[in-house]
Amino acid sequence: MKNLDSDKKISSRDENFSAWYQEIIDVADLAEHGPVKGTMIIKPYGYSIWENVRNILDKEFKDLGVQNAYFPMFIPESFLKKEESHVEGFSPEVAVVTYAGGKKLQEALIIRPTSETIIYDAFSRWVNSYRDLPVVINQWANVVRWELRPRLFLRTTEFLWQEGHTAHATYEEADDFARTMLNVYKKFAEDYLAIPVILGVKSDSEKFAGAVQTYTVEAMMQDGKALQCATSHNLGQNFSKVFNVSFNKEDSTSDYVWQTSWGLSTRIIGALIMVHSDDIGLVLPPKVAPIHVVIVPVWNKEVDKERVTAKALEVKNDLISKIGLSVNLDTSDLHAGEKYYYWEKRGIPIRIEIGPRDLENESAVVVRRDTGTKENIKFTLLNERVKSLLIEIQSNLYGRALEFRNNKIKEVNTWKDFVKEIEAGNFISAHWSGEKTTEEEIKEKTKATIRCIPFSEKESEGKCILSGKPSHKRVIFARAY
Amino acid sequence: MKNLDSDKKISSRDENFSAWYQEIIDVADLAEHGPVKGTMIIKPYGYSIWENVRNILDKEFKDLGVQNAYFPMFIPESFLKKEESHVEGFSPEVAVVTYAGGKKLQEALIIRPTSETIIYDAFSRWVNSYRDLPVVINQWANVVRWELRPRLFLRTTEFLWQEGHTAHATYEEADDFARTMLNVYKKFAEDYLAIPVILGVKSDSEKFAGAVQTYTVEAMMQDGKALQCATSHNLGQNFSKVFNVSFNKEDSTSDYVWQTSWGLSTRIIGALIMVHSDDIGLVLPPKVAPIHVVIVPVWNKEVDKERVTAKALEVKNDLISKIGLSVNLDTSDLHAGEKYYYWEKRGIPIRIEIGPRDLENESAVVVRRDTGTKENIKFTLLNERVKSLLIEIQSNLYGRALEFRNNKIKEVNTWKDFVKEIEAGNFISAHWSGEKTTEEEIKEKTKATIRCIPFSEKESEGKCILSGKPSHKRVIFARAY
Numbered sequence: 001m002k003n004l005d006s007d008k009k010i011s012s013r014d015e016n017f018s019a020w021y022q023e024i025i026d027v028a029d030l031a032e033h034g035p036v037k038g039t040m041i042i043k044p045y046g047y048s049i050w051e052n053v054r055n056i057l058d059k060e061f062k063d064l065g066v067q068n069a070y071f072p073m074f075i076p077e078s079f080l081k082k083e084e085s086h087v088e089g090f091s092p093e094v095a096v097v098t099y100a101g102g103k104k105l106q107e108a109l110i111i112r113p114t115s116e117t118i119i120y121d122a123f124s125r126w127v128n129s130y131r132d133l134p135v136v137i138n139q140w141a142n143v144v145r146w147e148l149r150p151r152l153f154l155r156t157t158e159f160l161w162q163e164g165h166t167a168h169a170t171y172e173e174a175d176d177f178a179r180t181m182l183n184v185y186k187k188f189a190e191d192y193l194a195i196p197v198i199l200g201v202k203s204d205s206e207k208f209a210g211a212v213q214t215y216t217v218e219a220m221m222q223d224g225k226a227l228q229c230a231t232s233h234n235l236g237q238n239f240s241k242v243f244n245v246s247f248n249k250e251d252s253t254s255d256y257v258w259q260t261s262w263g264l265s266t267r268i269i270g271a272l273i274m275v276h277s278d279d280i281g282l283v284l285p286p287k288v289a290p291i292h293v294v295i296v297p298v299w300n301k302e303v304d305k306e307r308v309t310a311k312a313l314e315v316k317n318d319l320i321s322k323i324g325l326s327v328n329l330d331t332s333d334l335h336a337g338e339k340y341y342y343w344e345k346r347g348i349p350i351r352i353e354i355g356p357r358d359l360e361n362e363s364a365v366v367v368r369r370d371t372g373t374k375e376n377i378k379f380t381l382l383n384e385r386v387k388s389l390l391i392e393i394q395s396n397l398y399g400r401a402l403e404f405r406n407n408k409i410k411e412v413n414t415w416k417d418f419v420k421e422i423e424a425g426n427f428i429s430a431h432w433s434g435e436k437t438t439e440e441e442i443k444e445k446t447k448a449t450i451r452c453i454p455f456s457e458k459e460s461e462g463k464c465i466l467s468g469k470p471s472h473k474r475v476i477f478a479r480a481y
Numbered sequence: 482m483k484n485l486d487s488d489k490k491i492s493s494r495d496e497n498f499s500a501w502y503q504e505i506i507d508v509a510d511l512a513e514h515g516p517v518k519g520t521m522i523i524k525p526y527g528y529s530i531w532e533n534v535r536n537i538l539d540k541e542f543k544d545l546g547v548q549n550a551y552f553p554m555f556i557p558e559s560f561l562k563k564e565e566s567h568v569e570g571f572s573p574e575v576a577v578v579t580y581a582g583g584k585k586l587q588e589a590l591i592i593r594p595t596s597e598t599i600i601y602d603a604f605s606r607w608v609n610s611y612r613d614l615p616v617v618i619n620q621w622a623n624v625v626r627w628e629l630r631p632r633l634f635l636r637t638t639e640f641l642w643q644e645g646h647t648a649h650a651t652y653e654e655a656d657d658f659a660r661t662m663l664n665v666y667k668k669f670a671e672d673y674l675a676i677p678v679i680l681g682v683k684s685d686s687e688k689f690a691g692a693v694q695t696y697t698v699e700a701m702m703q704d705g706k707a708l709q710c711a712t713s714h715n716l717g718q719n720f721s722k723v724f725n726v727s728f729n730k731e732d733s734t735s736d737y738v739w740q741t742s743w744g745l746s747t748r749i750i751g752a753l754i755m756v757h758s759d760d761i762g763l764v765l766p767p768k769v770a771p772i773h774v775v776i777v778p779v780w781n782k783e784v785d786k787e788r789v790t791a792k793a794l795e796v797k798n799d800l801i802s803k804i805g806l807s808v809n810l811d812t813s814d815l816h817a818g819e820k821y822y823y824w825e826k827r828g829i830p831i832r833i834e835i836g837p838r839d840l841e842n843e844s845a846v847v848v849r850r851d852t853g854t855k856e857n858i859k860f861t862l863l864n865e866r867v868k869s870l871l872i873e874i875q876s877n878l879y880g881r882a883l884e885f886r887n888n889k890i891k892e893v894n895t896w897k898d899f900v901k902e903i904e905a906g907n908f909i910s911a912h913w914s915g916e917k918t919t920e921e922e923i924k925e926k927t928k929a930t931i932r933c934i935p936f937s938e939k940e941s942e943g944k945c946i947l948s949g950k951p952s953h954k955r956v957i958f959a960r961a962y
């Protein structure tokens with residue numbers, strides 16, 4: 001399936017970020033639109049990134065005692081209606097099954113947009129006593145939210161995600177757990193995806209439909225817009241009361257459980273693209289790259305082909321068996337230059353070129369995808385150098401993204417500066433009085449929303465950036481995906 | 482979530498196999514019915530078995546070069562209608578989305594009952610040249626087939642599975658590949674699930690809707706009924722012609738690709754239960770058991786509790802770190818006997834009991850779930866004995882199932898014997914002339930279907946068991962799930 005598309009030109013990020021994003025997905029062979037509007041086909045290379053995301057997170061979850069399970073995707077319409085703000089939030093987005101098995105259904109079925117309702121109905125059967133708590137469940141599943149303006153990975157009608165759901169004996173335990181999971185996402189984003197993030201609380205109007213409090217992981221894309229990478233909700237007793245998830249306490253009284261839910265979706269691949277990639281193509285952090293190294297044997301004369309390829313194979317097997325890397329040896333019939341470009345577009349972190357002259361020098365040319373830097377490395381030192389280089393690349397991508405982001409968070413104190421900096425594609429740190437009406441007015445005027453009230457932000461006295469009313473804290477505003 | 486249900490009585494397999502099956506699922510905490518009829522909630526313990534199935538098979542697939550991808554679950558109604566026998570086969574079972582995003586849809590959407598149509602539509606874009614072949618794709622997904630008589634794991638409206646889809650340049654290559662995948666399933670069933678299977682070809686009336694030929698993996702349950710564990714289809718050019726998946730050959734002519742599809746679903750957990758479990762509860766082969774060993778510390782006096790538990794913990798850590806097992810130490814407040822029963826019902830292959838006297842003897846009591854056999858093993862020998870015992874259990878389960886099955890395959894030559902042996906819950910090996918009308922008549926008269934024309938069956942001259950017409954081969958008849 002190696003279609004030669006070296007003639008496809010990629011837009012520049014600066015000129016047309018939106019077209020560039022779509023083209024990266026295309027040239028890196030990650031995904032394409034499905035036949036039904038808003039749906040996405042995740043192609044093998046794109047899916048292998050998602051598999052890495054899933055495997056890493058799944059292990060983190062299990063280390064914390066999370067158990068996986070699977071709940072039906074069909075939810076009775078009546079379930080969704082039980083929690084008032086939940087149904088308000090999700091009703092406009094749901095897909096509805098009305099016919100099945102050749103007949104009209106008596107009760108229409110909702111395809112899960114999220115599974116709080118169907119899972120907590122099960123919890124009401126599973127939980128009786130404090131001894132049954134906590135319940136800590138996760139599922140990897142597809143969900144459906146109808147999208148009018150779909151974009152691959154970012155907003156698709158059907159997407160893949162994990163959704164965690166827990167029940168606890170106290171408010172404090174639930175809130176602690178919601179924050180613990182937020183930190184799992186933070187660690188994952190920073191240590192694996194090399195995406196620096198801001199943690200904080202959502203404003204009331206941005207929180208999950210049905211939550212007491214939504215904690216969020218926010219990241220900055222290269223166009224200065226924000227992307228919500230994951231969220232973790234403290235649901236209080238909002239759902240346990242309507243689904244009757246109650247338990248007998250040690251003191252023989254009874255109470256409703258305190259709940260959390262938390263999720264991360266295929267959207268994260270959109271973030272991965274928009275944080276690291278460049279005008280050549282995809283750039284991937286080594287820790288989630290499906291292929292770490294591509295080896296390109298180079299020859300002009302047919303006589304060199306065999307010995308160059310033999311050495312390349314030796315290098316490949318060494319990197320696989322001795323450092324446990326995922327390595328691709330490109331023995332296709334393309335010209336070397338075409339091969340370079342082919343793999344650069346796909347974001348392979350390291351390329352190793354081996355030609356006849358390299359054999360004589362007993363070395364190979366090693367090229368970094370993130371910086372384009374080339375170095376000659378003796379074959380005897382190759383394993384070690386590749387190993388350390390992958391660590392350097394991972395760290396460089398994070399550092400570069402962090403510096404980029406930090407330069408684009410602007411602390412502003414006047415409305416004029418607010419507008420100027422938002423237009424310039426920055427994150428804004430500004431005072432906000434806490435009033436919903438002001439939040440709405442800012443959104444209307446600038447398309448900027450409150451991304452979060454950051455945990456790291458200390459109390460400080462000031463005046464709301466728009467209303468001038470007293471404010472005790474700065475919050476982060478940005479335009480967002 | 483450890484509900485004490487030791488008072489729940491399990492039916493005996495001999496008296497009521499169907500009730501017994503349902504009760505095993507219940508007491509082993511594997512699954513329960515969802516709120517929408519026919520749907521299933523796979524509980525954490527049941528799901529962890531499915532995770533093992535998935536991880537093992539996924540590795541086998543990848544070793545063969547299979548790539549995972551993900552395709553939308555929404556299929557335009559028009560797609561399903563393109564392949565005539567395919568639409569006939571699946572139309573009665575599909576669930577249909579007619580409303581989404583608050584509006585009636587212009588074209589109704591089918592929720593995938595299987596993904597040939599949507600995947601081959603993508604293949605028509607991906608395949609141009611012989612250089613693009615073979616395409617070898619798999620997806621792990623949920624599918625929906627409306628069930629009027631649902632049974633947990635065996636027939637549920639929504640189920641989980643993997644479906645592989647390939648495209649090849651020649652008929653032979655496709656047929657070879659379909660058979661290769663059949664053998665992957667056979668190996669998995671026999672080596673991991675300890676289920677002996679019969680491989681063969683389906684009769685025309687039992688084959689997949691749209692296939693040229695369906696290869697099948699058939700197993701016998703403890704009630705003598707058959708369960709189809711997995712299938713692999715040679716699709717010929719049936720789909721490539723209607724979805725226009727064509728390619729340019731090396732000789733510059735063009736042709737449609739030759740295709741296969743192959744799948745295994747959560748149904749396999751139903752087989753696992755019905756082949757190995759007993760009147761106490763679930764029995765699991767070690768290679769797919771989520772927990773290999775449960776350790777139960779036993780004490781009467783509080784003073785013994787600490788030292789017994791300390792030793793149990795030491796044993797646990799040893800088994801985990803030195804043999805890489807999954808081990809559970811039961812430190813709950815239940816009585817030892819209750820703990821034994823609790824874990825027996827869940828099919829843990831080995832139980833280790835450690836009490837004060839065992840400490841003095843420097844040994845533990847080791848109990849096999851499959852046979853109930855107990856032995857005293859010195860602590861110094863425990864690791865090695867547990868390791869070898871797991872191999873013995875795995876092998877014993879397979880051997881026992883094989884013997885059971887072989888005793889219940891009856892070669893018959895008269896219609897009277899056919900009826901008698903089918904009523905007695907056996908598989909039948911009998912001559913069949915190849916006529917569809919005879920096959921239908923046999924099904925009407927006895928509820929037995931042709932499970933397969935076994936690969937292992939040699940040609941032999943005989944007379945059709947019902948019609949008396951000349952036949953060249955015996956086939957396997959059975960009642961089936």
